[in-house]
Amino acid sequence: MPGGSAWSLLIILVLIFAMVYFLMLRPIRQREKKHDVMVDDLRIGDTVITAGGIYGEVESIDENSVVLKVESGAKIRVTKGGILGKPEPERMAE
Numbered sequence: 001m002p003g004g005s006a007w008s009l010l011i012i013l014v015l016i017f018a019m020v021y022f023l024m025l026r027p028i029r030q031r032e033k034k035h036d037v038m039v040d041d042l043r044i045g046d047t048v049i050t051a052g053g054i055y056g057e058v059e060s061i062d063e064n065s066v067v068l069k070v071e072s073g074a075k076i077r078v079t080k081g082g083i084l085g086k087p088e089p090e091r092m093a094e
Contacts, residue, residue, distance in 0.1 A: 039080045042066065051082045 042048070046058045048068065056068025056076065065077050 049084045050078050051084055
């Protein structure tokens with residue numbers, strides 16, 4: 001049956017696409033949504049970590065960027081995408 005092999009190939013391709021979506025694409029999108037919510041919830045005075053590993057306290061929040069005050073007292077501006085997250089409380093005590 002020549003038509004049967006075409007259907008089985010189509011089913012295999014659909015299954016491969018579904019596996020790629022659920023194992024790779026969906027977790028990335030969930031992580032991005034979680035990051036967006038965290039950045040939207042930033043408040044002045046929050047301590048954050050940047051993608052470069054810099055700890056800082058939020059001084060002001062702009063539409064696309066955040067001004068951080070670092071330990072030395074200097075202020076730096078980073079994009080909102082450059083904020084990785086808030087440090088865990090036990091790590092801040094060190």
